[in-house]
Amino acid sequence: MNLNNSLNNSLHKELERYNELVSTHPDNPGAYVQRGMVKFKLAQVNESIADFDAAEKLKPSITPYLWQRGLSYYYANRFAEGASQFEIDLTVNSQDVEETVWRYLCVARLQGSDEARKSLLSVKNDPRLVMRKVYELYGGNCSTEDVLKIGNPFDKRSKFYSHLYVGLYFEASDRTEEAQSYITKAVDSYRIDDYMWYLARVHKIVRSWDKK
Template sequence: MATRAAPQQFDPETYTGSNPKVYIVRGMERFRKAKVQESISDFDRALQLSPALGPYLWQRGLSLYYADRFAEGAAQFRLDVSVNPNDTEEAIWAFACEARTLGFQEARKRLLKVGQDTRPYMRTAYSLFQGSTSEQDLAMVGQTDDRSHFYANLYLGLYAECREEVDLARHYIGLAVGSKYCATGDYMCSLARVHQKVRGW
C-alpha cells in the first residue's frame, strides 16, 4: 500500500503564492519586528495582486513614513482618506509625511478635513495638528485612561517630530512605549517601538 506524503506545513515567511492577505499579514508582522523595507515589499506585492486594496493599505503608509519615503506615504494616506473621510489618524499621518517634505506650516494648510472622531484623544490630537488646541490639552485628555495615555503621548511625539523637536519627540514616544496600554497587541503600540528603534532612541 502506498504511503501518503505528509502534508506540508504552511510557512508565511517563505510564501510566494497569490493570496494578497498573506502578504498583508506578513508585512504587518515584519513591521512589528522593525523590518520596514521588507514590510513595504509585502504590502506592494499585495497591492500588485489586488489593486483594489490600494485605499485600504494604511499599514503601507506607516511603513513608508519610517522608510523616509514621505511623498509616497502622503499619497497613500490621502488615498485612504478619500474612501474613509472620517479617518482622523490617516489625516494626521498624511500631515506628518508632508511636514517632512513641504514644511510644518504648509502641511498644516494641507491638513485633510475629516469627520468628528468618536475618540476624545483623537479629536484633540487632530485639533492639535490643525492648530486649534494645545499640547497641554492633549496631555490632559491622555490622563483619562491607559488607552488615552498611550495615544496622546504617541501623537504628542509625532507632533514634536513634525516640528523637529527631537528631544521632546523622544520624551513623548518613550512615555507611549512605557504606558500600560503598550502591553496590548495594538499595531500602534508596535509602531511606537519601531519609532524608537528606527530613530536610534
C-alpha cells in the same frame, strides 16, 4: 528574558507562520499584508513595503486599504509616497483622524509643519475623543497639554495615543528631545495590544533611541 527579546522571539515565530502561508498560498494578497505587518513590527521596514506591494499587485483594489504601507513609507523616508497613500486611504475612510495626521507628518517632513497645517485635510466625526483633540492640535487649535489632559482621565489606550501623537507632533516641529520623551513614554508606560504600539516601538528603534 527581557521584554524586547520575548517580543522579538514571538514575532519571529509569527513571521515563520506567514512565510509558510505565503509559500502555500502565493496568490493570497491577505497573506502578504499580514506578513508585511509582522515584518514592520520587527522594524524590517523596506521588507514590509515589498509585501504590501506584492498584495497590491495581486489585488489592485486593495490600494485604498493599505494604510500599513503608508506608515512604512514614513519610516523608509518615502514621504511623498506616504502622503499619497494616506490621501487615497481617506477616500474610503474619511472620518479617521490618523489617516490625515499621518499625511500631515509626511508633508511636514517634505515642506515643514506650517505647510502641513495649511493642507490638513478635514475630518469631523472620528468617534475617539482623544483623536479628535489630536486633530485640533495638528490644526493649530489647541495645545499639547490639552491633548494630554484628554488622555489622562481615560484608559491606558487613550494615554498611549495622546503621548504617541504629541511626540510625533514635536518631531514634525524638529523638537527631537520632546518627541523622544513622549514616544518613549508611550512605549514604556502604556503598552497595549495594538499595531500602533508596535509602531511606536519601531520609531524608537529606527531613531536609535534605545542606544542613547
